[in-house]
Amino acid sequence: MARLVRVCAVGSLSALLLAAPLWVGPRGDIPRFPLTKGFFPLEQPLFAALLIGLAALLLFPLRRSLLLFVCVCFSALIAGDVMRLHPWVLQCALLFGVSAWGLERTQEKGLLGFFALLVSGMYFWSGVSKLNYAFVAGEFPLLVGASSLSLAPEFVAVAGLCAAVVEIVAGGLLLFGRAQRFAAFVLIGMHLFILIVLGPLGHNHNRMIWPWNVMMMGLLALLYFRAEPACVRWSFATPILAGIVSLVVLLLPSARLVGDYPAYLSWDLYSGRVWKGNLEFALEERDTLPEDLTSQAEIVDGKGIVSLGKYVEQHLGAPPWPERWAFTEIARSICVRAGSPGSLRLILKPPAPPLMGRPDGKDLSMGCDDLVLG
Numbered sequence: 001m002a003r004l005v006r007v008c009a010v011g012s013l014s015a016l017l018l019a020a021p022l023w024v025g026p027r028g029d030i031p032r033f034p035l036t037k038g039f040f041p042l043e044q045p046l047f048a049a050l051l052i053g054l055a056a057l058l059l060f061p062l063r064r065s066l067l068l069f070v071c072v073c074f075s076a077l078i079a080g081d082v083m084r085l086h087p088w089v090l091q092c093a094l095l096f097g098v099s100a101w102g103l104e105r106t107q108e109k110g111l112l113g114f115f116a117l118l119v120s121g122m123y124f125w126s127g128v129s130k131l132n133y134a135f136v137a138g139e140f141p142l143l144v145g146a147s148s149l150s151l152a153p154e155f156v157a158v159a160g161l162c163a164a165v166v167e168i169v170a171g172g173l174l175l176f177g178r179a180q181r182f183a184a185f186v187l188i189g190m191h192l193f194i195l196i197v198l199g200p201l202g203h204n205h206n207r208m209i210w211p212w213n214v215m216m217m218g219l220l221a222l223l224y225f226r227a228e229p230a231c232v233r234w235s236f237a238t239p240i241l242a243g244i245v246s247l248v249v250l251l252l253p254s255a256r257l258v259g260d261y262p263a264y265l266s267w268d269l270y271s272g273r274v275w276k277g278n279l280e281f282a283l284e285e286r287d288t289l290p291e292d293l294t295s296q297a298e299i300v301d302g303k304g305i306v307s308l309g310k311y312v313e314q315h316l317g318a319p320p321w322p323e324r325w326a327f328t329e330i331a332r333s334i335c336v337r338a339g340s341p342g343s344l345r346l347i348l349k350p351p352a353p354p355l356m357g358r359p360d361g362k363d364l365s366m367g368c369d370d371l372v373l374g
Helices: 002-018 043-059 064-080 087-102 108-129 133-144 153-173 177-198 207-224 232-237 239-257 283-288 308-316 324-338 368-373
Strands: 276-282 298-300 303-307 345-349 364-367
Touching: 002 043, 002 087, 002 207, 043 064, 064 087, 087 108, 087 207, 087 239, 108 153, 108 207, 108 232, 108 239, 133 153, 133 177, 153 177, 177 207, 276 283, 276 308, 276 324, 283 303, 303 308, 308 324, 324 345, 324 368, 364 368
Parallel strands: none
Antiparallel strands: 276 303, 276 345, 298 303, 345 364
8 A cells, every 4th residue: 555655646746846836936817716715825835845745655654644744735735726626636635535544444455445446436437528529529639639640530539439438448347356457457558648649749738647647557557466456345344434435536526417517526537528718819919918928829810819728737837727717717817917908808618518419619708898897
């Protein structure tokens, strides 16, 4: 178990350092989203304490107090800005929290059972989230570079659908003894593919998740390529904790199929079924707008278009939460700095319906006056 915690600590340390502006330092136009209005913890000391705590997990024997310390630091920083709660943060916080709770109360097998439940549930819901038109026809072709490879759209669509099904099936097979190692092998291959596609040799996108993919390969190897692969059944010895973990990992994500439950809390990873926000402006007003904004603009139909997701990632090292409220507040902040120019507008693209439903194509549009005064 100690090796699992340390793999997670290495992944967390690497991700935190790669996206340090998300956690500490000036943010420019990008506001913080505290859980409670006006709550802004001392970020620099907390961030330093978190790094020290994670390093201590690597250097010293596991202690419950140390694991709790790391969880408290993570929780305080997230309370100061919920946009920090990316999927890898949720997963590592759960792993550290479960380890702290059970370190002195249950056998190692029981903890491994919880880790197996967490990993299996994450892959299952991540695959389910990709069963939609936006992933098959948009996100997947973009990831694999279908246009540059001159692949037939029909072939790419079938391949995207197969990718989603494979992730669902592999996540489920992690629960069954004879198929666990095969499923783990398939998922390790998936993470290698993601690293190639999103890493420096590919799209060079969202560098914060590069160490997370390496970490996941390590967790899969430690959980399933051992003398006795981890079994979810082992977690049943501690029913209360098993119920809490099952609620967070298995039950709550299902709410996204019928409502607006947050994508990042549903293991919704690169599904395309999320809110997207762009800023649009007239080219004649380009010189009046902030240069860091206009430098990222693409010219489309005689207008400048800036992806807010890419804009935030450029500044913080990580994309924003893909939610309507996040894009609205970021656009409002930019409008205030730019002096609310008349042509600057926020264009919001709603997520596609679940389970292969097609989007209705109706975007939401708001000008700076609507954002600032509304």
